[in-house]
Amino acid sequence: MQFTKTTEQDSKYDHLDKMSINELLTNINNEDKTVPFAVEKAIPAIENLIHEIVQRMKNGGRLFYIGAGTSGRLGIVDASECPPTFGVPHEWVVGLIAGGDTAIRKAVEFAEDDTNQGWLDLQEHKVSTNDTVIGIAASGTTPYVIGALKKCNEKNILTGCITCNQGSPLSKVSVHPIEIIVGAEFVTGSSRMKAGTAQKLALNMISTATMIQLGKVKGNKMVDMQLSNHKLVERGVKMIMSELAVSQETAQRLLKKYNNVRKAIENYDKKNR
Numbered sequence: 001m002q003f004t005k006t007t008e009q010d011s012k013y014d015h016l017d018k019m020s021i022n023e024l025l026t027n028i029n030n031e032d033k034t035v036p037f038a039v040e041k042a043i044p045a046i047e048n049l050i051h052e053i054v055q056r057m058k059n060g061g062r063l064f065y066i067g068a069g070t071s072g073r074l075g076i077v078d079a080s081e082c083p084p085t086f087g088v089p090h091e092w093v094v095g096l097i098a099g100g101d102t103a104i105r106k107a108v109e110f111a112e113d114d115t116n117q118g119w120l121d122l123q124e125h126k127v128s129t130n131d132t133v134i135g136i137a138a139s140g141t142t143p144y145v146i147g148a149l150k151k152c153n154e155k156n157i158l159t160g161c162i163t164c165n166q167g168s169p170l171s172k173v174s175v176h177p178i179e180i181i182v183g184a185e186f187v188t189g190s191s192r193m194k195a196g197t198a199q200k201l202a203l204n205m206i207s208t209a210t211m212i213q214l215g216k217v218k219g220n221k222m223v224d225m226q227l228s229n230h231k232l233v234e235r236g237v238k239m240i241m242s243e244l245a246v247s248q249e250t251a252q253r254l255l256k257k258y259n260n261v262r263k264a265i266e267n268y269d270k271k272n273r
Helices: 021-032 035-041 043-058 069-086 117-123 143-154 194-213 230-244 248-258 261-271
Strands: 063-067 093-097 132-136 158-163 176-179
Touching (some): 021 194, 035 043, 035 194, 043 132, 043 158, 043 194, 063 069, 063 117, 063 143, 069 093, 069 132, 069 194, 093 117, 117 143, 132 143, 143 158
Parallel strands (some): 063 132, 132 158, 158 176
């Protein structure tokens, strides 16, 4: 199969600079509406990868995201949300970006073109065969990501990827490739748009489903979330009230005592059996 970058194809819209604001917003939104359907087609591939991730994490493994530019930032965002949302250690899910932390806010020139640095960055975290490494690259051609996954394969470290081009070099070096084909962008080549949205949706699926499978959600509640602000404390109180059918005062007392929704619920149950 010949590799074609659909993410680089010309937009089906032209004369964007002549459009009104309403026309711009309507057309962008019309394109965005197509993204969830593209993600839906990739669900079997996403599911297969999650099965492998969960198995490894149950055995002490970690999940790594590695990317450059927008793709790298999306991985870092998803990784950074796991500890406060699910109460897991920061080392469980790690996001790496070409150019290091500086590149989160400001592009580092040519960082993504280094085929060796991705593996060096992973080695700083002592990546092992228990871990899973997911390369994120809309184009599927980023040397930083491809080089890292090639080395992981050599070391028997499970690899996956999220890309928005079919049959890309990145897919070919991934044991579990996820290809979400969103087509040409509204602004030609601007893969931070539909491609970025698709990657974010896939990352939501991967981290959320994995954490649920690891027991970090009870019913539909984030019972292990970190109580890092008043909003989350209030949410925790409501969870305890709902789960135990107790008053707000009792729920507040339990949460203050245990500083964790799950522990508050479990210890209240034990006390009253």
